[in-house]
Amino acid sequence: xxxxLYRSEMYAWRPGSDEKSFQPLFxxxxxxxxxxxxxxxxTASDENVRRTFQSYPQSPFLESRILSGLVxxxxxxxxxxxxxxLWMLAPALVPLLIVLFVWVxxxxxxxxxxxxxxxxxxxxxxxxxxSTDRKQLLQWSASQLEGPPALPAELDKVEFRGAAAIxxxxxxxxxxxxxxxQRASLVIVDAPLTQDNRFHPMQEGSGSSSLWSDGxxxxxxxxxxxxxxxxxxxxxxxxxx
Amino acid sequence: MQISDxxxxxxxxQYQRLLFGxxxxxxxxxxxxxxxxxxxxxxxxxxxxxxxxxxAVKGWLVGILRHCYAQMFRKGHSRIEIPLDExxxxxxxxxxxxxxxxxxxxxxxxxxxxxxLDERHRLPLVLFYxxxxxxxxxxxxxELPLGTVMSRLSxxxxxxxxxxxxxxxxxxxxxxxxVNGL
Numbered sequence: 043x044x045x046x047l048y049r050s051e052m053y054a055w056r057p058g059s060d061e062k063s064f065q066p067l068f069x070x071x072x073x074x075x076x077x078x079x080x081x082x083x084x085t086a087s088d089e090n091v092r093r094t095f096q097s098y099p100q101s102p103f104l105e106s107r108i109l110s111g112l113v114x115x116x117x118x119x120x121x122x123x124x125x126x127x128l129w130m131l132a133p134a135l136v137p138l139l140i141v142l143f144v145w146v147x148x149x150x151x152x153x154x155x156x157x158x159x160x161x162x163x164x165x166x167x168x169x170x171x172x173s174t175d176r177k178q179l180l181q182w183s184a185s186q187l188e189g190p191p192a193l194p195a196e197l198d199k200v201e202f203r204g205a206a207a208i209x210x211x212x213x214x215x216x217x218x219x220x221x222x223x224q225r226a227s228l229v230i231v232d233a234p235l236t237q238d239n240r241f242h243p244m245q246e247g248s249g250s251s252s253l254w255s256d257g258x259x260x261x262x263x264x265x266x267x268x269x270x271x272x273x274x275x276x277x278x279x280x281x282x283x
Numbered sequence: 284m285q286i287s288d289x290x291x292x293x294x295x296x297q298y299q300r301l302l303f304g305x306x307x308x309x310x311x312x313x314x315x316x317x318x319x320x321x322x323x324x325x326x327x328x329x330x331x332x333x334x335x336x337x338x339a340v341k342g343w344l345v346g347i348l349r350h351c352y353a354q355m356f357r358k359g360h361s362r363i364e365i366p367l368d369e370x371x372x373x374x375x376x377x378x379x380x381x382x383x384x385x386x387x388x389x390x391x392x393x394x395x396x397x398x399x400l401d402e403r404h405r406l407p408l409v410l411f412y413x414x415x416x417x418x419x420x421x422x423x424x425x426e427l428p429l430g431t432v433m434s435r436l437s438x439x440x441x442x443x444x445x446x447x448x449x450x451x452x453x454x455x456x457x458x459x460x461x462v463n464g465l
Contacts, residue, residue: 053437053444056411087444088412094389095413098307101317105299108324109292115325116288 045070045077052081056088151211155235155253155262158210163249163264166227167217169204174221179205183216187232187259194256196281200228210262211235225249225266226275235260252276286331294340295324301341301414302348308409309352311398319355323348345414345424349406356402396446404439411436 051067061068071078171182177191179202184191186207193200201221208215213233220226236255250272252263263281265272276282302323306316327347334343397405406425410416416424422432 050437050441053440054433084444087447088440090389091393091443091447092412092415094386094393095304095308095409097390098304099313101303101313101320104303104317104320105296107317108295108299108321111321111325112288112292112295112328115328 045074048074048077049080052077052084151235155211159229159251159262159264160248162208162217162227162229163251163266166219167206167208169219170206172204174201174203176202179218183218183230186216187214187230189232189258193230194261197228197261197279199280202228223275225271227264229262229264231260231262233260234258284332284334284337286334291328291331294344298341298344299324302344304413305345305409306348306352308397308413309406311394315355319348319351322351322355326351342416342420342423345410345416346426349425352406392447396443399446400439400442403435404442407432407436408439408443411440 048067048070051064055064055067071081171179173179173182180191180193183205202218203221204219206217208217208229210229210231211233213231213235215229215231218228218230220228234255234257236253249264249266250269251265252272254261263272263276265275267275273282299320303316303320306319306323307313310316310319323344327344330347334340397408400408407421407427410421410424418429418432418436421427421436422429425432427435
């Protein structure tokens, strides 16, 4: 091998390198004074370069800057995690909200209806039309509401003596006073306030009432008397069997 | 791997000076080195779960620093060659030039020599001399094959020694002595 090849070997060598693999280099250095001098220079220069590398500017505030930056990063990450946790809860919260809505909303509606019926029982509105003509009264009622002037079959036997337009639960409604029973009145509301056509008895402070629906309109029979008296009246008029 | 915030903060205290030193010799600028070191620690914190062994933390941090360095210069942050005396005036750098410290001539010569080297030679060279990392550690940090690192380092050392034999302008030496009150 010539000296040039050994010189490139010198640059591959470093203190602590495997001596065996560099043995040909050391053998050559023993026999070539020029390469031995160059190797000595290189080793000395290397040592000087190593020492020079250790002298570089200081950055006294760098550590505190990094640490405070990390604090900021952690705070941001924590805020993001909190946000995600809220989103993760959403699938659980949505059904809960739906259940609450389904369960609570009808109860609010019912409570409101009860209050309004109690007011109608204790302070009935002044009649706007006085007539015992059932057909005329029903036509007048239909003009206050929307739809045909017809009543469900269970009310076929009932006769009226007057009517008044009112509002119940924010819906258009009419109150019809019964002809043969001073204590009874029928409220027709232009909205389905209940989902089925069963009778829902409501006990008010000054009387009783019963709510049912034909799917389009709601009917409330108000009665200034006990629940039993209302029941007896409804049976007598063929409203219930 | 789970790394607590407390452990990570300890690593910042332990390795920030090392990373800053490497970044300084890579970039030749204190400001860039500070920016790189900070970014490397922030990225390391975000990807701390990627560390496989606690013992490999030093090499892992140097690897992240190398990524940040590549990102910084990919974003158009180029190494602008500013005369050394100008750099020192602007950044207010003071270099440890006590009587037992390195010769200012050697310091300037090294900085100039590193500036002349291209990146593929400069990066392993700094790790080789500054941290005296083994060839294997350098290969891992730079994500290069061992043989490539060895051949690049051999060439880089040769180039460095050639550069160092060229004289440094005397006015820089005078300037650095003045800055350091020597």
